[in-house]
Amino acid sequence: MSQVTIVDAPDLSTKRHEFVLREERLGHYSEFRTYFTRIFDLDRIGLSHPGYLKAPSGMVYAFVFLGRSGEPFPAGLEIFALPEALEPFDDDAVDKDTWAILCWMIDGVGAPWTRADLEKTGRIYRVPAASEA
Amino acid sequence: MLHETISPPPQLGEEWPYRPRFKQVNGWRMHYIDEGEGEPILLLHGNPTWGYLWRKVIPTLLDAGYRVIVPDQIGFGYSEKPTSEYAHSLDGHSANLVALVRQLDLERLTVVCQDWGGPTGLSLALHEAHRIHALVIMSTWAWPRPPAEFHKSIFPWRTMHAPLVGPYILGTHGGLVSRGTYLSVVGREKFREEAQSVYEDALPDAASRLLSWVWPRWIPLDDSARAISRFEWLETELSKTDWPSMIIWGREDEVFDAETFANRFKEILPHAEGPHLVTGRHFLQEDSGAEIGVLICDFLAKHKAAEV
Numbered sequence: 001m002s003q004v005t006i007v008d009a010p011d012l013s014t015k016r017h018e019f020v021l022r023e024e025r026l027g028h029y030s031e032f033r034t035y036f037t038r039i040f041d042l043d044r045i046g047l048s049h050p051g052y053l054k055a056p057s058g059m060v061y062a063f064v065f066l067g068r069s070g071e072p073f074p075a076g077l078e079i080f081a082l083p084e085a086l087e088p089f090d091d092d093a094v095d096k097d098t099w100a101i102l103c104w105m106i107d108g109v110g111a112p113w114t115r116a117d118l119e120k121t122g123r124i125y126r127v128p129a130a131s132e133a
Numbered sequence: 134m135l136h137e138t139i140s141p142p143p144q145l146g147e148e149w150p151y152r153p154r155f156k157q158v159n160g161w162r163m164h165y166i167d168e169g170e171g172e173p174i175l176l177l178h179g180n181p182t183w184g185y186l187w188r189k190v191i192p193t194l195l196d197a198g199y200r201v202i203v204p205d206q207i208g209f210g211y212s213e214k215p216t217s218e219y220a221h222s223l224d225g226h227s228a229n230l231v232a233l234v235r236q237l238d239l240e241r242l243t244v245v246c247q248d249w250g251g252p253t254g255l256s257l258a259l260h261e262a263h264r265i266h267a268l269v270i271m272s273t274w275a276w277p278r279p280p281a282e283f284h285k286s287i288f289p290w291r292t293m294h295a296p297l298v299g300p301y302i303l304g305t306h307g308g309l310v311s312r313g314t315y316l317s318v319v320g321r322e323k324f325r326e327e328a329q330s331v332y333e334d335a336l337p338d339a340a341s342r343l344l345s346w347v348w349p350r351w352i353p354l355d356d357s358a359r360a361i362s363r364f365e366w367l368e369t370e371l372s373k374t375d376w377p378s379m380i381i382w383g384r385e386d387e388v389f390d391a392e393t394f395a396n397r398f399k400e401i402l403p404h405a406e407g408p409h410l411v412t413g414r415h416f417l418q419e420d421s422g423a424e425i426g427v428l429i430c431d432f433l434a435k436h437k438a439a440e441v
Binding site for chain 2: 024025114125126
């Protein structure tokens with residue numbers, strides 16, 4: 001069962017957006033774009049607001065989708081952690097959260113993509129969070 | 134500090150005693166070395182290395198009286214590293230090399246290429262055909278579809294550079310420049326001790342590793358792929374050439390295996406010498422650099438003697 005859940009927009013008044021990861025070609029394999037479009041209802045909400053996910057550490061992450069002329073929407077995606085405004089975030093916790101988000105994404109995209117293949121790939125390349133999984 | 138970010142570190146010493154040079158090519162700052170005098174040889178690396186990959190080949194070529202030019206492809210080594218995936222294209226990288234060769238006004242040029250040095254370097258050769266004397270081809274490809282199952286597989290190839298996964302595994306964690314290079318040589322412990330940190334130091338952070346996941350995405354997997362027409366052109370035009378050519382391959386190369394890839398080049402270039410099999414996986418220069426240098430010198434000397 002995934003430890004990543006979609007949540008409503010949090011109170012951002014005491015938070016900051018801390019960059020974590022950028023993907024400029026979400027549609028390189030189009031099923032990934034299809035998944036995010038479906039899960040965040042992007043055909044309806046477009047660029048009106050980010051999507052939000054709560055990850056295993058309890059941190060909420062903003063998913064900011066990117067449009068690009070001449071390409072289907074969303075063309076890309078930036079992931080931001082939302083820590084307290086002046087608090088440095090915990091690198092290790094954010095890395096584990098990022099890995100959990102990737103696993104959640106692969107589960108959602110579905111076959112032929114599998115979490116088992118992602119975890120094996122992560123272990124080949126010595127990704128710490130994959131080794132602990 | 135600035136020096137460290139734009140030039141190879143001086144502590145490389147005897148392993149890399151060459152003066153760093155820079156040219157503005159196609160809008161980007163390209164680092165290269167240009168050593169020796171004589172007929173020029175251009176040595177082209179691919180993903181995720183830099184000119185250092187050729188360090189064991191270069192001395193033999195210089196001793197034999199050749200001029201050796203080794204650029205770092207834009208996005209790698211000590212060349213400028215664009216920060217957007219959209220700054221990279223196959224044609225753009227080929228044009229970078231065309232710009233360098235024109236600025237140096239190289240004639241009777243031998244192009245030696247490996248990995249993405251192949252599609253880019255062979256495009257350069259076909260576009261600047263009047264400058265070309267010979268080709269040496271190693272662990273690469275020049276046709277539209279990947280002929281090996283490896284590049285079609287979900288695990289590990291497509292997963293490795295999938296959306297968000299590529300920026301994380303290969304960017305944040307440097308998977309290709311660290312683990313990937315290590316797995317792609319035969320003498321792994323020697324490589325770890327002597328060279329691995331040199332490649333890692335050239336790509337020290339996630340942003341600098343952008344091209345390491347972008348370039349895999351340029352390998353065409355179906356007819357809708359971005360570079361399909363360029364690869365069709367490459368195969369067609371390459372098959373029309375009659376330049377002296379030689380094929381060298383790593384005997385232990387599992388990714389671009391010799392039976393599939395080297396033999397395909399032999400079909401496209403039936404007049405080519407080889408394939409010569411040497412000890413090596415994908416980065417065969419690490420395991421057999423000196424031997425490759427001798428093969429190139431012998432090959433060029435043979436054709437020079439035939440011209441007299």
